[in-house]
Amino acid sequence: MLFTPGKISSLLLHNRLVRSATAERLAHDDGAPKPKLKELYRTLTEGDVGLIITGHAYIAPRGKCHPEMTGIHSDDLIPSLRKLTEAVHELEGRVAVQINHGGGNCSPETVPSPLAPSEQGAPIFKQQAQEMTEDEIEEIIDAYAQAARRGKEAAFDAVQIHGAHGYLISQFLSPLSNHRKDRWGGNLENRSRFLKHVCQAVRREVGKDFPLLIKFGIADGQDEGLSKEDGAAVLSHFQEWGLDGVEISVGFGGRRLKSIHKGVTKEEEEAYLLPLVKKARENTDLPIIAVGGYRSRKIMEQVLVGGWADFISMSRPLIREPHLPKRMKAGEQEKSNCISANHCWPEEDGKGIACKCPPLSETD
Numbered sequence: 001m002l003f004t005p006g007k008i009s010s011l012l013l014h015n016r017l018v019r020s021a022t023a024e025r026l027a028h029d030d031g032a033p034k035p036k037l038k039e040l041y042r043t044l045t046e047g048d049v050g051l052i053i054t055g056h057a058y059i060a061p062r063g064k065c066h067p068e069m070t071g072i073h074s075d076d077l078i079p080s081l082r083k084l085t086e087a088v089h090e091l092e093g094r095v096a097v098q099i100n101h102g103g104g105n106c107s108p109e110t111v112p113s114p115l116a117p118s119e120q121g122a123p124i125f126k127q128q129a130q131e132m133t134e135d136e137i138e139e140i141i142d143a144y145a146q147a148a149r150r151g152k153e154a155a156f157d158a159v160q161i162h163g164a165h166g167y168l169i170s171q172f173l174s175p176l177s178n179h180r181k182d183r184w185g186g187n188l189e190n191r192s193r194f195l196k197h198v199c200q201a202v203r204r205e206v207g208k209d210f211p212l213l214i215k216f217g218i219a220d221g222q223d224e225g226l227s228k229e230d231g232a233a234v235l236s237h238f239q240e241w242g243l244d245g246v247e248i249s250v251g252f253g254g255r256r257l258k259s260i261h262k263g264v265t266k267e268e269e270e271a272y273l274l275p276l277v278k279k280a281r282e283n284t285d286l287p288i289i290a291v292g293g294y295r296s297r298k299i300m301e302q303v304l305v306g307g308w309a310d311f312i313s314m315s316r317p318l319i320r321e322p323h324l325p326k327r328m329k330a331g332e333q334e335k336s337n338c339i340s341a342n343h344c345w346p347e348e349d350g351k352g353i354a355c356k357c358p359p360l361s362e363t364d
């Protein structure tokens, strides 16, 4: 099944393998991508990835999560973003842009005084965050919509809203970070209002036929956090809010759940978020993308054939081996050589993500 076509609304993908959003850290200070990012997308397309999802791009200057993050907060960036889509389309590939606001989870280097649903500091955030006013909430909702419009104008094939990993959308959903007493906080309906308004505003801006995805943190890994039952209840509204597909991940990670597991080397360690994917499948008919530790073709096929997910996405394996899908399709490789050691982040600014694990000859 892995190499059969699949559809997400009007978006036809030639196989079921997705590159999960991966912050490449290959942008200038103003958010414009460096030429190396275009080369990376070209390599992934040549490697036969069905859909590339870009690393998260910030929708507003106060939502910039870390240095070297790609920006989508200004119309001035559209021409440079279009160069990325052209590079992929020349090779008949498909690329979606992931849009994000870091909220309280922005690095002090990029946002010294961040905004969040409620005033809060450590241990939830790295630094003290200020509570957003009602006007600031409305402005940020519009910033998501404008970012999505820029994505469409830059010829991305889809937009993915980042609704996971403890960033702003997770912060509104989670009782760990949302202590508001107004219509944006309190019960689940109020805590999910921000996400609902973001989805609806984005949909209005991009029109009814443009493919719109979300990466959704369906549960936090902490006792007082978002439960998977509450996450699933939110997810059951996605179709009515205008979304076309959902990638399942976690919100605030914690002891019980993590978005990135270290040391996935055995089959039984793969597909570590599958229980959450199954929960999602019970609550939506939308196409589902499963992520988290997919390494061998056998496990990927099982998840697709089982009907739990429609697509499989990978991050770290495609940093190490961007041509993995092509090699799997040709029968040259059944399993990724990624050992999930988490040595993918740049060692210094300007270098971008790269696999720093020993080369194959030393691991074999």
Ligand SMILES: Cc1cc2nc3c(=O)[nH]c(=O)nc-3n(C[C@H](O)[C@H](O)[C@H](O)COP(=O)(O)O)c2cc1C
Pocket: 020, 021, 022, 023, 024, 054, 055, 056, 098, 162, 164, 165, 215, 249, 259, 260, 261, 291, 292, 293, 294, 313, 314, 315, 316, 317, 344, 345, 353
């Ligand atoms: C270097 C790096 C950067 C990442 N950046 C993002 C990101 O920008 N947006 C996002 O949703 N997830 C991001 N992730 C998480 C991955 O998309 C994925 O959910 C996670 O790594 C699990 O998949 P894997 O086991 O295939 O690596 C990142 C992961 C890594 C390793």
